Amino acid sequence: DDIHKRKSEHIQYSLSEESLGHASNGFDAYRFRHNALPELDFGKINYQTFMFDKGVRTPFLISSMTGGAEMAETINRNLAIAAEERGWALGLGSTRVILEKKDFLSSFQLRSYAPTIPIIANLGAVQLNYGVTADQVKRMIDLTEADALVLHLNSIQEVIQSSGDTNFANLLEKIDLLTTALDIPVGAKEVGFGIDADNARRLRDVGIAFIDVAGSGGTSWSQVEKLRSQDPIKKQAAEAFAGWGNPTARCLTEIRNDLPNASLIASGGIRDGLDAAKALALGADHVGFARKVLTEAVESPEHVVEWMKVKELELQMVMFGIGAGDLSALKSTDRIE
């Protein structure tokens, strides 16, 4: 399973409708109650915030996607240029490949395109069971000039992927050692099946500084790997998981309820600025998009920027629609039911 071929196929298949599966993101159960008298100047609505002590123009981020494939270099450059222009944070795809091969390092070196925004490096947590050391992770962070690292938890994906890394035993202990060894914030994310409150607490207890729930409702990694798989047994088993996962909205409400001070990112099936606004109102501090932005990133930075402007306007309109002048007002609104 050549890693570069795999990454290219991930991009290709995750753009197909079938990669969506049929799980819900949970946001349709909520509605905002319109406020006809917002008592606000639309143009003065402000959704700026902070991430890892950096001021950012928006609470949005591009979720960890790609790198290490031919197409990924263009995609990542397009994403980085657009994110810098609009003040979005940028998640990198799994940065493990740069430990293995120097060829694709340039697809992860995006600081020159994105000098001011938060950049988040990414690694499969399971790699800690397959020989990746804290020193190697430090090198990854240096090479990418990242502000933070996020470890992804992708158990089900690894099972369907050919020769996947499926030993997920004793990971908490390894994560604990890693968070102690690093001097930047280390977060944890799923890749589309969600992190619940129990696991958020277990992760917090081993030094995890932020959680990206990456719940269901969007890209389904059992579906993506099903589409790639040549193995008829795995293909059939993957099909049964097309509706698997904890809905993103539910992960947020559970974690916010149990861990009121957790630093929380919402992602997984976020379609638009309305879903994003609901996520913020339900307890998220930031909101991430993956698949939706990928469809623009294969085109050009301008396509990404235009798409970002739509998401920002949708958020601003929700805030106007409920009379929330800034993010703290949106987060404490009682106009969600």
Ligand code: FMN
């Ligand atoms: N998540 C990771 O943590 N690391 C990755 O390397 C990674 N690669 C991805 C590649 C592609 C092409 C896509 C679409 C997603 C990838 N993801 C990866 C998962 C996303 O970060 C996100 O958690 C997931 O797609 C759910 O968000 P969505 O419904 O908006 O797509």
